[in-house]
Amino acid sequence: MNRIKQFRLVASCAIGLGLAAGAVHAQSTDAYHSIQIFPVVVDTASFSQRFSFHNPNLLSAVTVTPKYYPATGTSQAPNLINCPTFDIAAGKTVTFTSLRAVCPSLAAGSQFGFLYTSERNLSSNLPYAGFSRVSNPQGNGFTVESFPASTFTSADSFINGIRRLAATPSSPAFQTNCFLANLNEESAGGTATSIHYTLYNSGSAVIGGGDVVLAPGQTLRLLDVFATGGAVAGDYNDASVRFEENNASEEPGLMSLCTTQENTTFGADFRIAKQEVGAGGLGYPGDVIGSQDNHVSRETLVSADGVGRTFEIASGASGNTHVIYFRHPDYQQCELINPATGVRAVNGHGLEMRLLDQDGLVVSGGDLSTGWSETYMGDKNDRNGGSNSRYTIEVESNEQNTGAVRAYRIHCQSGSGHSLGDIIRYKEAVNRF
Secondary structure (H helix, E strand, O other): OOOOOOOOOOOOOHHHHOOOOOOOEOOOOOOOEOEEEEEEEEEOOOOEEEEEEEOOOOOOOEEEEEEEEEEOOOOOOOOOEEOOOEEEOOOOEEEEOOHHHHOOOOOOOOEEEEEEEEEOOOOOOOOEEEEEEEEOOOOOEEEEEOEEHHHOOOOEEEEEEEEEEOOEOOEOOEEEEEEEEEOOOOOOOOOOEEEEEEEEOOOOOEEEEEEEEEOOOOEEEEOOHHHHOOOOOOOEEEEEEEEEEOOOOOOOOEEEEEEEEEOOOOOEEEEEOEEEEEOOOOOOOOOEEOOOOOOOEEEEEEOEOOOOOEOEEOOOOOEEEEEEEEOOOOEEEEEEEOOOOOOEOOHHHOEEEEEEOOOOOEEEEEOOOOEOOOEEOOOHHHOHHHOOOEEEEEEEEOOOOOOOOEEOEEEEEEEEEEOOOEEEEEEEOOOOO
16 A cells, blocks of 8 residues: 555544534634635534635625535535525625525535635635534534635644543443545546545554545545444544545545544534645655645755755855745754765855844854754744744855855754745855854
8 A cells, every 4th residue: 555654754414424512623813715615514404504704805895606515425415516606795794504505506415515615806816714613403513614725735634532432321422423525626627536544542553444535526424433444342532543645646635524422412523634744845855744835844855946956055255045934933943964964064064054034133053053953933022023924044155165066955844834945045255154
């Protein structure tokens, strides 16, 4: 089986639907986007869903186009519904009392799947936010916020704290159901992809798993994931599940989530999978912890920029300036790697580096420095007016090796992710520090 992301950083509807009332995990305060997806939506006798969409723009209305992608096993599947467009007036909120209110042509019977929405405005980009609440007839429910389409990648993802427990005289039975979806493709027909899932007990031992194949736009429910995955009968508490995309040539947007419900009142929770290991940080020798996103890679090893310029310093007084985006509060660590040795460059290699914030203040490094240990970037109000913004890495000759061209790589690590460090000034005849 081809699991392309197994590198683990050794080097550095009631029971039928199984929807899930608790805190939503891994959601974001970065709410406004042009494509918003509700990874699970529902309309059944046991659960209904209320939707709210907000337009923060005070000058223009937003026109939103919704599409409902039904899950396998529903009366609507496999046929998607192109739902009527709707407008959100400038600065206003639009509410729908149910999925059927969003999509009036929904087929009769139990429905669940995902809802893809996007803004349609040819003159400008007008992001909006989406929120929904799922509830049963007694009013018990949970929140499903919308997520931007760019959030979903083929990174390995992980959910912990799942459970299956038999009922006792003093407590209800608990059941975990998981949902896997392959994001629809707007620009191409697309091909099916294979996903492997692995179940672990509370001691991290493998207890089951399986493989599923999903076409673009398809959702599949794993009803009682322990039973579906072949785990032996019995109770499981504090267990976990990992999802991995199998195909080396396909990297679609995947949506993985689980709901753990108690089977008396069907109170439950909703858990979006956390992207744990993504395809590497451009040049890094293996996959790295974090999302599959080179804007916010947790670890990068880069030797050339986006237009193919090799990282090197010309002979004599010469310097390069790289632009890199860090987030704060956070910790970061960078170093120059000698390509010939594969480890941090020594002073004899003839280079030095430093990191500056956008006000030109030195954050790390300096004279004769080829790297630094983990450094705190400061509290939110310490830098850039509170914004996560750009920094520069300056690399130049340290005047100990002036007669040769010196190649280098930049290796950086951070807790919340950073960009790749493209060059904005190349081989300048400078001596800045």
